[in-house]
Every structure is written in structure tokens, then in C-alpha cells.
Amino acid sequence: MEIEVITIGEDKKEYIRIGCHRVDSNIKEIVRFIESRQGRIDGKDGDSQVSIPLADIFYAESVDNKTFIYLQEACYESGLRLYELEEALSGNRFVRISKSVIVNLMKVESIRPALNGRYMCRLMNGEDVIISRKYVTEVKERISR
Numbered sequence: 001m002e003i004e005v006i007t008i009g010e011d012k013k014e015y016i017r018i019g020c021h022r023v024d025s026n027i028k029e030i031v032r033f034i035e036s037r038q039g040r041i042d043g044k045d046g047d048s049q050v051s052i053p054l055a056d057i058f059y060a061e062s063v064d065n066k067t068f069i070y071l072q073e074a075c076y077e078s079g080l081r082l083y084e085l086e087e088a089l090s091g092n093r094f095v096r097i098s099k100s101v102i103v104n105l106m107k108v109e110s111i112r113p114a115l116n117g118r119y120m121c122r123l124m125n126g127e128d129v130i131i132s133r134k135y136v137t138e139v140k141e142r143i144s145r
Contacts, residue, residue, distance in 0.1 A: 041088060043069050043076030050076055057094075058123050059103040060085050072125050095142045097121060098132040105142060 008014070016034055020027050041057075043050045056071045062082040069076045069085075078085055086094070086102050093105045107124050111131065114120040119131040119139070131139055 041069070041078070041080075041085070043078055045074075045076050052076060054089070054094075054104075055106070057104050058107045058125055058127070059101055059129060060094075061102075062100040070127070095135075095139055097135050097139055098130060101129055103129060108143075111139075111143075 018027060018030065039054050040051045041054060043052045052069060052071070058070050058072065060067060060069050060078065060082065062068075067078040067080055067082050067085055069078050080088065082100065082102065086096055089102065094102050095105055097103050103121060103123070108121055109124045110122045112120050112122070114130065117133040117136065119136055121129045121131050121139075123129065
């Protein structure tokens with residue numbers, strides 16, 4: 001595969017063009033990676049593909065080896081495993097709060113102590129998610145930044 005990078009003028013819109021013989025899983029992975037860096041991530045709603053803006057995501061959860069992305073009033077399945085989604089969202093405002101949940105810190109309404117060293121995280125859509133003891137310190141650090 002040949003890769004070419006061309007510098008364009010500031011007055012032109014940046015773009016990425018991929019030339020391929022067929023769209024296979026490698027090409028789809030490249031596209032997903034680029035889109036995740038552009039502030040969107042792919043999700044599935046039944047048979048439909050949906051492009052989800054990162055700013056709309058409240059949290060992502062892994063259930064029975066499937067990853068779900070939760071928005072204000074919608075839920076989409078992701079083709080990525082939770083750790084892959086975490087990598088794609090790294091450097092953004094997302095943080096892991098338990099073995100199975102990643103939360104968007106911009107959607108957190110409040111955090112309060114719960115039982116056994118855990119914390120309860122109330123999101124702006126009214127949902128509560130548990131912050132596991134293992135992740136409390138990291139969440140506190142990320143919030144204080």
C-alpha cells in the first residue's frame with residue numbers, strides 16, 4: 001500500500017481520500033480510526049449504521065461481549081470492544097469508571113459516595129452509574145484537571 005501526504009493551502013478544506021480495490025475490514029478499520037479522531041464514532045441501530053458525535057455520548061457499556069453506546073434518549077451497538085472504544089476515545093473527555101463502563105465527563109451532573117468505597121455518578125440524562133473503587137482515584141484526577 002502506498003501512502004501519500006499532500007500539503008494544501010490554508011484556504012482549502014482538509015480531506016482524506018482512500019483508493020482501494022474493495023472496502024474490506026482493514027479499510028473499515030482505517031475509516032473508523034479517522035472518524036474517531038474527527039469527533040465521531042460508528043454505531044449500529046439494527047441493520048443501520050449511525051455516525052455518532054462524541055459530544056452526544058453519555059457513556060459506553062459492555063454487556064455480554066457486546067458494547068453499547070448510550071446517548072440522551074438512544075442506545076447504539078458498537079462494533080468495537082470496550083477497550084478498543086476506550087483507546088479510540090483516549091485524549092478526549094472520556095474515562096473508564098468500572099470494568100464494563102466508560103463515561104463522558106462532560107455529561108456528569110454529580111458524583112457522590114456510595115457503599116464500600118464506590119461512588120455513584122449521576123449523568124445529565126438522570127441515569128446513575130457506579131464508579132468502582134479501583135477507578136475512583138483516576139476519575140478524581142481527571143475531574144480535577
